[in-house]
Amino acid sequence: xTRFDITILGCGSAMPSTLHxxxxxxxxxxxxxxxxxxxxxxxxxxxxxxxxxxxxxxxxISHLHGDHIFGLPGLISTLSLLGRTDDLHIxxxxxxxxxxxxxxxxxxxxxxxxxxxxxxxxxQREVIYENKTIRIISFPLKHRxxxxxxxxxxKERPRHMIREMIDFYRIPLRQIAAIKxxxxxxxxxxxxxxxxxxxxxxxxxxxxxxxxxTAYAPEIIPYIEGADLLYHEATFAESELxxxxxTYHSTARQAAEMAAAARVKKLVIGHFSSRYNELETxxxxxxxxxxxTELADEGKILSL
Amino acid sequence: xTRFDITILGCGSAMPSTLHxxxxxxxxxxxxxxxxxxxxxxxxxxxxxxxxxxxxxxxxISHLHGDHIFGLPGLISTLSLLGRTDDLHIxxxxxxxxxxxxxxxxxxxxxxxxxxxxxxxxxQREVIYENKTIRIISFPLKHRxxxxxxxxxxKERPRHMIREMIDFYRIPLRQIAAIKxxxxxxxxxxxxxxxxxxxxxxxxxxxxxxxxxTAYAPEIIPYIEGADLLYHEATFAESELxxxxxTYHSTARQAAEMAAAARVKKLVIGHFSSRYNELETxxxxxxxxxxxTELADEGKILSL
Numbered sequence: 137x138t139r140f141d142i143t144i145l146g147c148g149s150a151m152p153s154t155l156h157x158x159x160x161x162x163x164x165x166x167x168x169x170x171x172x173x174x175x176x177x178x179x180x181x182x183x184x185x186x187x188x189x190x191x192x193x194x195x196x197i198s199h200l201h202g203d204h205i206f207g208l209p210g211l212i213s214t215l216s217l218l219g220r221t222d223d224l225h226i227x228x229x230x231x232x233x234x235x236x237x238x239x240x241x242x243x244x245x246x247x248x249x250x251x252x253x254x255x256x257x258x259x260q261r262e263v264i265y266e267n268k269t270i271r272i273i274s275f276p277l278k279h280r281x282x283x284x285x286x287x288x289x290x291k292e293r294p295r296h297m298i299r300e301m302i303d304f305y306r307i308p309l310r311q312i313a314a315i316k317x318x319x320x321x322x323x324x325x326x327x328x329x330x331x332x333x334x335x336x337x338x339x340x341x342x343x344x345x346x347x348x349x350t351a352y353a354p355e356i357i358p359y360i361e362g363a364d365l366l367y368h369e370a371t372f373a374e375s376e377l378x379x380x381x382x383t384y385h386s387t388a389r390q391a392a393e394m395a396a397a398a399r400v401k402k403l404v405i406g407h408f409s410s411r412y413n414e415l416e417t418x419x420x421x422x423x424x425x426x427x428x429t430e431l432a433d434e435g436k437i438l439s440l
Numbered sequence: 441x442t443r444f445d446i447t448i449l450g451c452g453s454a455m456p457s458t459l460h461x462x463x464x465x466x467x468x469x470x471x472x473x474x475x476x477x478x479x480x481x482x483x484x485x486x487x488x489x490x491x492x493x494x495x496x497x498x499x500x501i502s503h504l505h506g507d508h509i510f511g512l513p514g515l516i517s518t519l520s521l522l523g524r525t526d527d528l529h530i531x532x533x534x535x536x537x538x539x540x541x542x543x544x545x546x547x548x549x550x551x552x553x554x555x556x557x558x559x560x561x562x563x564q565r566e567v568i569y570e571n572k573t574i575r576i577i578s579f580p581l582k583h584r585x586x587x588x589x590x591x592x593x594x595k596e597r598p599r600h601m602i603r604e605m606i607d608f609y610r611i612p613l614r615q616i617a618a619i620k621x622x623x624x625x626x627x628x629x630x631x632x633x634x635x636x637x638x639x640x641x642x643x644x645x646x647x648x649x650x651x652x653x654t655a656y657a658p659e660i661i662p663y664i665e666g667a668d669l670l671y672h673e674a675t676f677a678e679s680e681l682x683x684x685x686x687t688y689h690s691t692a693r694q695a696a697e698m699a700a701a702a703r704v705k706k707l708v709i710g711h712f713s714s715r716y717n718e719l720e721t722x723x724x725x726x727x728x729x730x731x732x733t734e735l736a737d738e739g740k741i742l743s744l
Contacts, residue, residue, distance in 0.1 A: 150517075151518060151522075152483060152514070152518065154487050154488055157484075176484070176510075176511065176514040177480060177481045177484055179456060179480070180458075180480070180481055183456065183457065183458050184458055200546065202514060202517040203517075209480075209506055209510045210456070210462075210480040210506060210510045213454075213506040214455060214456065231546070234546075235542045235543055237542070238539045239506075242538075243506065
């Protein structure tokens with residue numbers, strides 16, 4: 137199985153605390169690093185957890201609140217000091233350009249690589265990135281400003297060929313790829329051999345969904361349905377439900393309701409308000425609805 | 441004595457490391473906090489060392505390299521989340537306006553206080569801030585871009601009146617202030633009593649000088665002469681002298697030479713290159729020239 141790991145760099149919220157860092161996480165897909173959100177201090181967290189800056193492939197910014205972006209200038213500057221030459225692709229809302237441009241102009245002549253900003257559609261699901269093994273989809277969340285969630289969806293992998301069948305039916309080498317992709321085999325005598333006799337299914341594609349920041353919003357469910365892992369914000373405990381509603385955030389219980397309704401396999405809650413010194417209440421409130429819940433924490437690695 | 445403390449929040453340099461944070465420090469003058477430089481993560485360091493955000497009075501930015509300013513957006517945002525209403529004054533080079541404006545516009549409608557940017561003269565000594573007890577002077581350093589050092593200079597305090605002399609010469613209350621300020625006293629008979637019979641000197645005004653980032657530059661000496669404490673960058677050991685010269689930084693030995701030539705009382709070296717895991721060599725090289733040297737460190741408090 138190829139690697140599909142999520143490392144939490146920060147799972148705090150707007151107000152930093154000594155317990156949690158502003159939002160950021162890394163998705164390690166087969167040794168390529170994809171970053172979601174980049175709060176202040178993200179590059180310091182990368183050093184702390186010894187994640188390789190050189191493997192950073194692309195950045196995905198959910199929305200333009202400061203706690204999700206203030207680590208960008210420092211990260212970009214450090215990548216340049218490290219001599220990066222590969223283009224850096226950043227997927228975010230259009231206005232990031234306006235916010236970053238002066239800094240980039242200022243650093244511009246010294247920057248060792250080029251930055252490409254790819255504006256996302258804030259109101260519609262779309263595939264924003266695709267390579268041989270992965271498809272990354274952005275979809276609208278429900279927050280005070282335009283905010284998108286992300287789905288990292290592994291592509292269907294080829295079925296496994298049953299070695300003995302190649303010999304038995306004398307399947308020519310040039311047809312193997314098609315059969316692995318699902319085709320039947322037709323013998324010289326014209327007999328069709330169904331694919332499921334020749335192959336075994338590949339492991340099902342894995343899916344990781346990221347929903348932060350967002351109010352409780354059932355309209356999101358179709359986008360994250362059946363994910364192996366859902367990271368969902370749980371800024372507040374149920375006692376702060378009205379504050380959650382008012383600020384377009386979720387309670388831990390609401391995060392769990394989303395996980396249950398979307399029939400995901402596992403839920404990780406994060407984006408904790410700095411008011412909580414301990415998170416047992418949040419974990420308990422979520423687990424009552426959705427037992428396969430765990431708390432995010434800086435440095436935690438979740439493997440799919 | 442009123443408080444005059446310097447707290448080091450970060451004494452690393454451009455490339456962050458797990459050992460040192462980007463540059464920032466706080467000068468606590470009688471319970472008002474003045475900040476010099478604001479690298480990424482400064483607000484997190486303030487929390488870590490339990491310095492009071494509410495006491496932050498004004499900010500002074502030596503130059504516009506990222507490691508000295510990337511903590512500003514997060515700090516400003518947090519001050520606003522905390523509900524600050526006092527205006528915030530930032531003293532820096534003019535271009536900071538251009539770099540921060542888009543972020544401020546973006547946050548603008550939510551910001552709970554006003555920001556005033558005061559452009560500094562990059563090529564000439566000038567008093568940039570003054571209140572009853574302190575005078576803050578900026579002066580040019582020698583770096584790759586416009587960079588200023590800062591001198592925090594306590595004002596002369598009034599002399600102490602010798603209580604018995606008031607009775608002895610029957611000095612009227614209304615003349616006390618003038619005598620404390622240095623005036624002689626003239627008796628009713630017309631005899632002048634010299635001030636030094638009536639008063640004892642106040643404690644000498646204290647001075648703190650900050651020089652970072654800068655190449656070795658003897659022309660700076662007059663600006664920092666006789667300081668009680670000099671913070672001087674010492675990015676490199678002597679073995680990297682050519683690298684220091686090339687990048688307009690100083691070696692520890694050069695910092696010590698500046699301290700000796702300016703006859704300061706004490707030297708603190710900082711802005712350490714991330715290449716050094718231990719700093720004994722730098723301390724030793726500086727101490728050979730100027731024995732009253734110590735190493736900066738995150739969380740260290742230097743009292744004048």
